[in-house]
Amino acid sequence: MxxxxxxxxxxxxxxxxxxxxxxxxxxxxxxxxxxxxxxxxxxxxxxxxxxxxxxxxxxxxxxxxxxxxxxxxxxVGKTTLLKIDFDVNPIKEIKKVISFKNCEIDNIVKKHKNNFFSRFTFMTTFQYLNESEQVVNEIYIHDGKIVEGDLSGYSVVEGKGAEVSSKHMEKSYDVAREALRGMLEGRTTEIGEALGAKMEGEIGRIRGHYGNLMSELGGDLSGAIEKMREVELVLRMADGEEKKVLGARLDRLRKGLVKIGDDDSRNKILKEQEFTIKDVMHKYSLNIDNKLVNMTVIYYPVFSFNLHLKSEVGGRRSVVGGGAGRLVKMSYDPLTKTLNKLVCESCGREIVNLNLCSAGHINCERCLVRCGECGEIFCKKCLKRSCSACGKLLCKDCSIMCFGCGKYVCKDHMRKDCVSGEERCVNCLRACLRCHGSASAKYFGEALDGSKVCQKCLGAEKRGAVLDRVFGE
Ligand SMILES: [Zn+2]
Ligand SMILES: [Zn+2]
Ligand SMILES: [Zn+2]
Ligand SMILES: [Zn+2]
Ligand SMILES: [Zn+2]
Ligand SMILES: [Zn+2]
The missing domain is CATH 3.30.360 (Dihydrodipicolinate Reductase; domain 2)
Incomplete structure (x- = not known):
């Protein structure tokens, strides 16, 4: 070959x-x-x-x-840097989730910072009897947690060392080791149990063999050996104080045996048995070797978009003042394909159809209101004034404050006081039935016929009476 x-x-x-x-x-x-x-x-x-x-x-x-x-x-064993490349068109991504109703994206600035995760590749070798079994495990860690990792379908390029910090690697490695332990547990137990069963069988055979040898030496040994075997079995599971007690008892039994055997050959048989059992235990032991064959830092950009929104030309303000504008920040994770949600600044709900009020607030469609006077679009937050006479909503420019009562009214409900010549709201004025003008209540007095009329009419009446007196008789 x-x-x-x-x-x-x-x-x-x-x-x-x-x-x-x-x-x-x-x-x-x-x-x-x-x-x-x-x-x-x-x-x-x-x-x-x-x-x-x-x-x-x-x-x-x-x-x-x-x-x-x-x-x-x-x-092998070194750190690899991989970068997932994303070609992101911010406007395309944004328009997938938001439609712009009365405004448009005037300008957009795309920035990014890197998001990291790590991948650890472990090669584990299980060594037992004459077998050697190898498994390769790959573990992905993001933000200290295990994540499902799969790079297929992504455009992956070699990363640059300057863009990566290894600060988080140590912690990630600990998490990965812990996870690996969990991943190997099943197989470890499986092999361990199979080996344990085989070992028990072999040790049983060894004890049988040496028991026979001992009984051949004469004396009533089998009973004592049986006892020793029982104690040994319990001792293997015991710990702490119990272990000490059982150990001492086993020692006594051994010494007793030696006494029964009473010569070197018995001692020799027991020593040999002990040695053989140790050998078998070693033979059936399981060796697990974990080797970190590769560590990869994978990173990808998470974008932030700064978009400047401009209201569409057409509204009054847009013509006069160049349009309401607003800077909105959004972020986009290309791996999860998620864009952060924009919420309505009036009701707090997620915005699907975005509207910009004249003051630059971003709003959902439900929260838009028009000024009853000029028809300009505002949000509920902005349009707080209303006419105290007719109740129509008014913008700042269309509301007029009455100096009589301090309330706001629309221009239709503001009149000239026919006595003082001052502007007052209709609530502050009262109609004069004689001249059909309006004036503040304080300017009313009683006419000769007993009706309440404005001072202007009262004055005219007085002048009339004087003239009557002068010329009438
Ligand atoms: Zn809303
Ligand atoms: Zn208005
Ligand atoms: Zn607003
Ligand atoms: Zn009004
Ligand atoms: Zn008023
Ligand atoms: Zn009058």
Whole structure:
């Protein structure tokens, strides 16, 4: 077999990939993500070493895969930096969730900061009897928590060291180790139980064997041995004070045995039994080795959009003052594809149809109101005044304060006091039935016929009476 082919097979075997031959082609499946990322191709791979099979990748001197394998081996145990690239069009994303009703985006500024997560690749080797079992586990951590990770479908590029801080890595590593323990627990218990059962059987056989040897030496030993065996069994589960007591008892029993055996050969048999059991215990032990083969810092940009909204030209203010404007900040996470919600500044509900009031408040459609006088759009927050006579809502420009009562009215309900010439609201005026003018109540007096009339009419009446007196008689 060619050297390169052998190297390739061993390489993927070490990564615990699925490898089989399809004619001349070597097929490799279940490749760990960190290799796929480095190589830039997702498995399965169809590899050819002769370069003659079509539909297969040639692996030989100078080939990309050979370079990737070498790079991977050099980098094992090291930290890899990966950046997920996102091509985000802010206006497109914003318009997916918000429609702009009476305003438009005048200008937008896109900024970003990086969001990090880490991926740890562990290779665990279970070693027992003559078996060696390897598993590769990949664990993704974000913000100190385990997350589901899958980079397929994203555009991943090599990251830059300058954009990454390793501050959070240590904590993430601890979380990953803890998670790994949990992931291995099932298999560890499974192997442990299988080994334990086999070991018990073998130890039983050993005891039987040495028991026979002892009884061959004569004396009533089997009873004492049985007793010792019982104590030993209990001792294995015991701890603390109980362990001490049982240990001492076992010692006594052993000494008793030696006495019964009474010679070196019994001692020798017991020593040998002890030694053999220790050996068996060692033989059935399970060794677990965890190796961190790769640590990857993955980062991606989280965007902030600063948009300047401008009301559409057409309203009175827009023509006069250049339009109401408003700066709104939004943030967008391209990984979760979520844009933060904008809420109505009047009612606090999420905005789907955005409106800008004349004062620059952002509002939902429910919270828009028009000034009853000029028809300009305002939000509920802005349009607080109303005419004290007719109740219509009034904007600042359309409300007039009456100096008589201090309340606001619309221009239709403001009149000229026919006596003083001052402007007053209709509530502050009273109609004169004689001249059909209006005047403040204080300007009314009683006419000759007993009716209440304004001072203007009273004056005219007086002048009339004087004239009557002068010319009438
Ligand atoms: Zn609202
Ligand atoms: Zn108005
Ligand atoms: Zn407003
Ligand atoms: Zn009014
Ligand atoms: Zn008034
Ligand atoms: Zn009058």
């Amino acid at each position: 060619e050297q390169i082919e052998k190297f390739t097979i061993e390489f993927f075997e070490n990564l615990k990939c699925n490898i089989f031959k399809d004619g001349d082609v070597l097929v490799v499946e279940s490749v760990p993500k960190n290799f796929e990322d480095l190589y830039g191709k997702v498995a399965p791979y169809r590899l050819s070493f002769s370069g003659q099979s079509s539909g297969a990748e040639f692996v030989g001197r100078g080939s990309v895969l050979l370079a990737a394998m070498t790079k991977f081996l050099k980098g």
